[in-house]
Amino acid sequence: MTRSISKLTSLNIAGLWLVLLMSFATLLTPAWAEVGIEAPALVLKDTPFSVTVSRDDPAGSEPLWLQLDEQRYPLAFENGEARLDELTSQADTLSLTLVNEAGDTLAEAGSVAIAGWLSVVPALTAIVLALVFRQVILALFIAICAGGWLSYGLSGGKLLQSVLDSVNVHILKAASDSEHMSIVLFCLLIGGMVGIISRNGGTVGIANHITRFVRGRRSAQTTTGLLGTAIFFDDYANALIVGNTMRNITDKLRISREKLAYIVDSTAAPVSAILLVTTWIGFQVGLIDEAIGQIEGFDGSAYAVFLDAISYSFYPILALLFVFMVSLSGRDFGPMLKAEVKAVQRRHDAPDELTDMEAIAEEANIDAKPGIPHRALNAIIPMTVLVLTTLGGIWYTGMEELGHPAEYSLRDVFGNGDSFTAMMWGSLLSTLVALVMTQAQRLLSMDETAHYWFEGVKSMLLPITILMMAWALSSVNEALHTSDYLVSVLSDSLAPQLIPVSVFLLSAFTAFATGSSWGVMGIMMPLVVPLAWAVLQHHGLAGDPEAMHLFYASVAAVLAGAVWGDHCSPLAETTLLAAMASGCGLVEHVRTQLPYALFVGVITTLFGILPVAYGVPWWLGIAVSALVMATGLRLLGKRAEDYQQPASEPSGRPAIGGEAGIKQIS
Template sequence: MEGYQKSFGPLLTALLALVLLWPGSLRAGETEPALALSPPALVLKGIPFEVTVSGTPAQPLWLVLDGRRHALVFDGGEALVEGLVTGADHAALALVDATGRVLAEAQSPAIAAWLSVLPALLAIVLALVFRQVILALFVAICVGGWLGYGLAGERLLTSVLDSVNVHVLTAASDSEHMSVVLFCLLIGGMVGIISRNGGTVGIARHITRFVRGRRSAQTTTGLLGTAIFFDDYANALIVGNTMRNITDKLRISREKLAYIVDSTAAPVSAILLVTTWIGFQVGLIDEALRPLAGFEGSAYGVFLAAIGYSFYPILALLFVFMISLSGRDFGPMLKAEIRAVQRCGGQDEALTDREAIAEEASIDAKPGIPHRALNAIIPMTVLVLTTLGGIWYTGMSELGFPAGASLRDVFGNGDSFTAMMWGSLLSTLVALVMTRAQGLLSMDETAHYWFEGVKSMLLPITILMMAWALSSVNEALNTSDYLVSVLSDSLSPELIPVSVFLLSAFTAFATGSSWGVMGIMMPLVVPLAWAVLQHHGLAGDPAAMHLFYAAVAAVLAGAVWGDHCSPLAETTLLAAMASGCGLVEHVRTQLPYALFVGVISTLCAVLPVAYGLPWWLGLAISAGIMALGLRLLGRRAEAPEQETDVPTRAEADAR
């Protein structure tokens, strides 16, 4: 025992002294409060950027940026400084005190501002030229990652490795992105089941009884797309999967189906009063209106007043029905329609397309079983009703289940991603139970064809993931900041709507995100439009408020127009996927139509209305010019007498 004490006594004494002296030693070692310097990961030359300094300093501090001192004013433990780099290849930052002592240093690479749009443009050009979407997106992501490192030569290999390990992985980690992925997979599985159990054949036969030919089939598709207005994602997936077999049977090209689906998805969701878009838009408008001095009115009132000035979404919907009812087409769409009419069968030929976004297995109905339309109608109805009910429930939950909540407020605050997953899951379960209850397929067969349906979605989901990754790369490169800087100079009030419309469209085209464009542009455009009106003494003048509403609508309309033209847009991908059409073919055939409507809406509605023409007259004139242009440019893909040919029940069964 005595030896034990001799051995460990000094050690215990030293440990005890250390514990007693520890707080004092900490206090003695403290010299400066901890300060954090947070520079941007990348700087664009000539574009202002912000540097954040956080901490609680005990003395005045300055931030030195390329030799210039900026005094720091801390508010809530943070200070923001706006910097600018013009010629250097990096932004050198230093945090200094009154004596000039450097407390912290950092630097960010700087690149020419125009390079920030290079990845998006590269993806678009490569996709259109080589018709290899995945390769185009991969190259664009790698180039964007390299630009993010300031084009450092030693970082080139790292940029290639980061394409999947960082950018795609980040896109896959987003909960809303995964909601869309799960929705697509479950929808694909449900379609696989109802295709094999004869449900899709049954519904096709029933709808064929009312479809009087190719015109009425296209019109029916457009009406269905307008009826499913509550969400653009659900719209594209439901309408495309429901009508694909019918349009194949009537030899309507997959390109035409994808165009109708795409042009009735975002436009109708953007302008109707009860959709998942409304809460997002009204929230952006409300946030942008708060700092405006002298403005009287609500965010929802501004949104309602701006609907009439949303020329492109309204005219795009109208043009769908012009195309469908007239039976006329022009450009690449006409060639696609001629190919579809001339082939012996629609579906099998369409599935051999090398560019098909979903190289789906041909899932035919099982021989020898009855083809009941209810086996498709009931799961689809469950999908729609559950999605609507889910949006209502999540919206009410977000609002706290108030007694007098309006339907617009409820749907505006609903969680469409959660509701879509609920709907797709329940519809899949209903399809499975109905199939087994009727003894149409064994459990092994049901599982097999569910996986066949899921498998058809793997390629489009891969493209979707890479498109999301490229979107995050564009965000890291501050692409939108550069595009917005184009309008940094003062504008006359009448030119604000058209300038905002064109810039929003180009930004959406380059980035592929209509919601992203709205989120970026709305907080900038609303104060800009109000400031310009104030500068000219027009703020609050009822005779000039149409310019303010038109500027707000131009953000939405431009975002939808650019979304329709871009192969990177999510709704473009989903419309092509649900229609079984090649993504590149969908973009090639839809682009002339989108440009046709967009140019007419710009020249005949946006500009004249800004100079005083009533909005309804601008819409009427644009509609008349579109009809005249379609009459002059378009022609039918078949002889007129074939339009009214109606398949008999025997012919439908034989097919």
Template sequence: MKTRQLFGMGGVLLALLLLLAPAISRAETPSIDMPGLVLQGIPFSVTLNVERESGEPELPLWLEHAGRRHALTFTGGEAVVEGLLSNTDNAELTLIDDSGTVLAEVNSPAIPAWLSVVPALLAIVLALVFRQVILALFLAICAGGWLSYGMAGNKALVSVLDSVNVHVLTAASDSEHMSIVLFCLLIGGMVGIISRNGGTVGIANHITRFVRGRRSAQTTTGLLGTAIFFDDYANALIVGNTMRNITDRLRISREKLAYIVDSTAAPVSAILLVTTWIGFQVGLIDEALGQVDGFEGSAYGVFLSAISYSFYPILALLFVFMISLSGRDFGPMLKAEIRAVQQQQDADDALTDREAIAEEASIDAKPGIPHRALNAIIPMTVLVLTTLGGIWYTGMEELGHPAQYSLRDVFGNGDSFTAMMWGSLLSTLVALIMTQAQRLLSMDEAAHYWFEGVKSMLLPITILMMAWALSSVNESLHTSDYLVSVLSDSLTPELIPVSVFLLSAFTAFATGSSWGVMGIMMPLVVPLAWAVLQHHGLAGNPEFMHLFYASVAAVLAGAVWGDHCSPLAETTLLAAMASGCGLVEHVRTQLPYALFVGVIATLFGIVPVAYGLPWWLGIAICALAMALGLRVLGKRAEDSPGAQAVPAVAATTAVDITG
């Protein structure tokens, strides 16, 4: 009997302990959430969580940091403290109550702020010097991982091991990243099928009816890139894969093709009115305008007004057609064009080919079958229309009441990643069905060459993964916070646009993410520009509102400029991949052109317009400066000594369009 009572009392006590345990743990374990790494001299914020029992008195709590106490105000058991600084090797925080009892302690390593840009710059320098992109990215990731541990000596080996199982795995776990990977794999498979079934040869023969030489081929590529405006990723992959065979036959270098593809991808998507970029940009502007007092206008209205001041995207597109129509080049691009015309390859090219962004399988058309252009045109049309329709459909689903919104709103809110996967899958199925219906390939052959096409994507996808991993490292190092702090000092109103443009460009160059730069800079620039105008009594004055719009445009334009110059940027990788060009060669040849346009946009566009020059006159002056510069610096590859006559490919092969 006593034993039963003892067990009964024990059971009751155990049940009480189980019921009370959560309350005890909540009351006794307050927590402090702070960054895993702190940059010296750069403000950071922490979140404190303290849960009390109901009825427990609300005693005051304090956060002690760097010898100072900060009074805490809790909202729902949570308090946020911003603007903390650390100038030592460790940032130590202590949570104490009114009696001085320590409730929680935490510390994070602190490093000099300038070190946060070292991994990104290391990757860029190593890639350009040694032309080994994967090795450069790997070493940069390892260096960034070691910095994130506060450069602790015992973490050097751990940072190397973390390069794959932490940073690359984190990049691979992102759903949007995997959407791009699947899109690339399916596109590669489709290209493998339509290459083997004669479709790409057919479409090349068809397009060459209208191409009379090197200049018209480059111009056609630029026009095609402008026509596929709705998404920069889809633009790069479609245009590069479509025009590669044609430009090869006309002895146009892969570097030139990659440049045209890259310079008609992001610039077009950034400034046209119905693209996948619009919703992102307008959303950022709208969020930033919520921090502005006294501004009357909509976020979309600000975006439309800012397009006129987006000098770099506009001038980059214009320069593509100047280059194409004039036939002139300069710098490394001229050398690449001369080699293409002379049909030569030097030792540097051989080195580059070992790590080309697209590992070309050189899938030729099957001998003895007709070369029907429709076998490529229809799958690619399905790809474009399905992607476009998918963006529209997902935009309608997101808004819920499409009748109340314009087409721009619908496209701006669409899910481009889902739409691209739909388009690539359907286009692959259409290519397969058409091939089987015409009995051009057996099922085994179709499957084999689909995998050959997929295989060609493995190297660029590996580089993409590592670039994303480095971006994750940059985020943990707060690289963007440091770069933004460079311009934290007070500015005169006229200097805001050019300062924002240069900072956005450098941040995009170092991080390789134009969207990331816009996401960071826009919420800061919009309130800053308005506050500076208010401080000088210019806010709301129509004569000076161009400074506000130019500052908003400078974020977008600077992000695109830095994106074009960086080997870490996704569109740079995709443009090189689709064009079959080495990544380092693409960056090395495109960089002088991007710098040329960017410097002219700064000196003759952004700065003069900030001081009152009309925007349209600024664009006209910039265009004239680019034309004069190209006239002075540029030469035609065909005029070089030893240049061979380019074969006239137009109308050399009969094209079976109807099948």
């Protein structure tokens, strides 16, 4: 017992001495020993990157340098941190060393380095594979794996790891984002609501009412465009509501799913981008405010800049106009004309070979229960609840964000609202209202209501899977600094008149490659606004009323280019949602919409942005561009009905002639 106590006492004394020695050593350690280097995990050769150095040295008396490629950069610390921007390297493996005046190494960090052009490979791989093989999920999966492998510097030993990372890193990261999950829940709840109102006869009732006013294919397309313009507050809600509402009507009138998806897609984002009370406003104004904060002596508010820039948002305005030109004229060209001819010639009893989300939409096509009345109010009221609750939720969250001040306008309130939360509120309440109305009228049993709610939810699983993978690819692009590479390559010194068109093209290509219009705006706006002002200052034009249109046009070009790139890209969220809600295959939607988007985009560039940059009034640029679009549609477009076969079915409907009509326009 005594020996045990003695042994325990000896251990305690030894531990005490150890603690004292460690404390003494800490006191002797120089303050600059506690340092750290924060470097990106991956850098692009010849593309600028940033490094942050931190140290726990309140006195800050010891000068330090960061060594890169045998070159030293002095560090200026503020609050214990020093940041170096615009660093570049050509080395295959980046080695960063922190040294003191005596040349002692205090800290080291390393990064993988790859050629800048490789950062574009995953996005282009996804686009090419999706368009060639029409297998979107496989294309996205291969692109994600390729991006993961690039992030490891194409190391042979990391190939399998990059495949495994596709799920447990990239897709998991996309699923962990709260805003992404808000969209997923919104889609699922909307799908469930649509399942209920389809089975209880509500959607059939709407179709019956609308068909009383729709006299044919043109008026149905125009009605779809007007509905898409009316639901202006959010592009996601727009696509889901309009596509699901009009799909059965356009099917009955033999309007192709591709045409419906085009009208939905080309009204959703453009109308949300340019109207004054939408979920886009707060994001855009916030970016502009941050950007003009970098400009010394700039006199003007961010919201005023946004309002002045709307007049120069040529692509969203002209895209909306072209939708109604196509709808009212009944003319189409390119792959869209082939799709319309196929739809016109299709027999009602002829089976079609469906692919992608067309097949999902057909499987999820829920017919009204036989023997019950088809009341339009059973669909109109839940949809109205969805719209009003979403708008009210945006207003409420905006007021909460601003602290209920009386001096803020409705635009300010909507600009600061939380659209994701509001959309979830709206979709949940609309589902509950649909359920209560169905039960109150005894149209379906509770078991039937639950079953068809799940059927509606099930129809969303494929598009949500694709959406998740598209988000994962966007995360990969961010890790590979794809946007930084594109900006560094394409944003050289410019003449003032060429800034808007250069920004428009750069933003469009970046959105096309990354599939994210909001991501492009978040990257480009802080760069473009100071750049445009600096170029104007260099030429003595900053603040000149005669030259400020170049500044506003540059701001608008970021937004317009992002929307244009989204319309051309199979990776874009709104493109996917429009295809999903319309029951159209994603690849088919992109193939048919792409010529229209390019047509409007090229005319926008040549007859809108460039002439206005050189002094033509903005309204004249829009008018001339609209005239050129109308003329081009007149020359290129043909009516699908002109290829209809003269023979008739017993029912009196025109019969189809196989592929004959389609071959005539090939």
